[in-house]
Amino acid sequence: MNKSRWRNLKHELLDNKFGLAALAILFVFVVAAVLAFLAPHDPNQIIVQDxxxxxxxxxxxxxxxxxxDYFSRALYGGRISLAVGFLAMIIATGFGTAVGAISGYFGGKVDSLIMRVVDILMSVPPFLVMLILSVYLKPGIQNVIIIIGLLTWMNIARIVRAETLSVKxxxxxxxxxxxxxxxxxMITMHVIPSVLSTIIVAATINIASAILMESSLSFLGLGIQQPNSSWGSMLNNAQGYISEAPYLALFPGLFILLTVLSFNVLGDIFRVAFEPKVNQR
Structure with a gap:
């Protein structure tokens, strides 16, 4: 990518207090998830009297x-929620980039056929498909990552295809x-590097979508299964204790909100920094 775009990104981040706050929040969450093993209690230890x-x-x-201990479960739950977001994003970004680049590069009938397939897939509500697939597949983090990754690549494909039509x-x-x-x-050495900034923006936003999808699945009991926890599954377990113990819903709900909001803020900053009109300043 053009070095000026990275300079623009640096300036946008330094000039945007919300961007710096979002970066700090994500840094704290990622470090906390990585160091979850230092939690003061075993997240799966049951003590009925407590x-x-x-x-x-x-x-x-x-x-x-x-x-x-809810703090320990929140740390390990963050590890799973963030891992699902990042890994599902990698699958969706890789597949979507490949499909979009091929469609845009070849054009003509190939482009028309691929885009019609993408349109059909986008017309089907992804959450409905996730629910159906989760019923037939064994619940687990691997299947959740694959399902979300394979259902969120279409927007990336359309974006990359549009950029490729111009780049070629x-x-x-x-x-x-x-x-x-x-x-x-041609595609790997010239086309994809030229649209990499656009891919990064789309991937950043896709992480937030993946985390929300995982949280929704886990909230419905179709995602991460006991004794493991994610922020979504913690919200699911908190349903029956809202009046008695509201903190059970407060902490995971707040973490999901801050994480998704932070990724969306950073995605918007990336978009502004990588826009051609910004590069011309």
């Missing part, structure tokens, strides 16, 4: 209905094509 204790010095976020007409791409380079090399 059930539904409010936040205190010994249990920072209180305990759940099984007496498990540029002089350096036409010169490379005339020089006899293979189609694979």
């Amino acid at each position: 059930r539904l204790k409010p936040p205190s010095g010994s249990h920072y976020f209180g305990t759940d209905d099984y007496g498990r 007409e540029r002089e350096y791409v036409l010169y490379a094509k005339v020089s006899g380079q293979s189609t694979f090399r």
Whole structure:
């Protein structure tokens, strides 16, 4: 990518207090998830006599209905929620980039056929498909990642395809094509690097969508299964104790809100920084 775009991104981040706050929040969450093994309590240890204790010095976020330390479960739940978001994003971005680049590069009937298939897939509500697939597939983090990844690539494909239609007409791409380079090399060495900034923006927003989808599935009991936890599954377990122990819903709900909001803020900053009109300043 053009180095000026990275300079623009640096300026946008430094000039945007919300962007810096979003970056700090995500940094804290990622570090906390990585260092979850340092949690003061075993997240799966059941102590019945400690059930539904409010936040205190010994249990920072209180305990759940099984007496498990809620702070430790939130740390490990964050690890799963963030992992699902990042890994599902990698699947969706990789698949969507490949489909979009091929469609835009070849154009004509190939482009028309691929885009009609994408239109059909986008017309089907992805959450409905997730519910159906989750019923037939064994619940687990691997299947959740695959399902979300394979149901969120269409928007990325459309974005990459639109950029590729423009990039393939540029002089350096036409010169490379005339020089006899293979189609694979043309796409991987010239087209995709030229649209990488757009891919990064789409991937950033896709992470937020993946985390929300996982949270929704887990909230409905179709995602992460016990004894493991994610922020969505913690919200699901908190349903029956809203009046008795509201903190059970407060903490995971707040973490999901902050994470999704932070990724959306950063995605918007990336978009502004990588816009051509910004680069011309």
